[in-house]
Amino acid sequence: MKVAVCFLLVTLLLLAAALTGLQSVRNKLTAANDSITQLKRDLKTSGQALDELKASAARNERAQVVLRGQIAAAHTLATRRNQTITRLLNENETLRRWYQSALPDDVARLHNRPGFATPDGYLRWLSEGQQLPDAGQPAENERRPE
Numbered sequence: 001m002k003v004a005v006c007f008l009l010v011t012l013l014l015l016a017a018a019l020t021g022l023q024s025v026r027n028k029l030t031a032a033n034d035s036i037t038q039l040k041r042d043l044k045t046s047g048q049a050l051d052e053l054k055a056s057a058a059r060n061e062r063a064q065v066v067l068r069g070q071i072a073a074a075h076t077l078a079t080r081r082n083q084t085i086t087r088l089l090n091e092n093e094t095l096r097r098w099y100q101s102a103l104p105d106d107v108a109r110l111h112n113r114p115g116f117a118t119p120d121g122y123l124r125w126l127s128e129g130q131q132l133p134d135a136g137q138p139a140e141n142e143r144r145p146e
Contacts, residue, residue, distance in 0.1 A: 089096045116122040
């Protein structure tokens with residue numbers, strides 16, 4: 001009878017160990033399924049992000065094509081304008097002399113600006129402003145057509 005009891009105890013211990021091992025395997029399987037589910041969600045999110053990036057890239061490419069067309073049109077207009085100015089200067093001696101004369105001091109001063117180390121320096125310079133002459137008074141060296 002002692003052997004039967006020992007056998008029964010050993011069997012129970014083995015059965016308990018097997019159940020514990022089985023529970024551990026179930027826990028691992030549950031964790032693995034949870035991990036797979038999370039990876040599927042992450043993969044879906046990544047796919048959506050890729051689709052959005054592709055759509056954005058396509059929009060950017062279309063915008064670049066439009067901008068290139070606008071640049072080409074602006075270049076054509078600028079070329080025509082320069083050709084018109086050159087033609088007018090060649091045709092009109094008075095206009096040519098006026099065009100080659102120096103700018104008035106006040107206008108030339110507007111074209112001069114110091115070098116700036118930072119954008120803040122530029123903004124400070126802009127906000128300081130410079131006095132312009134009264135519009136009713138001609139500048140000292142104002143251009144006058146001849």
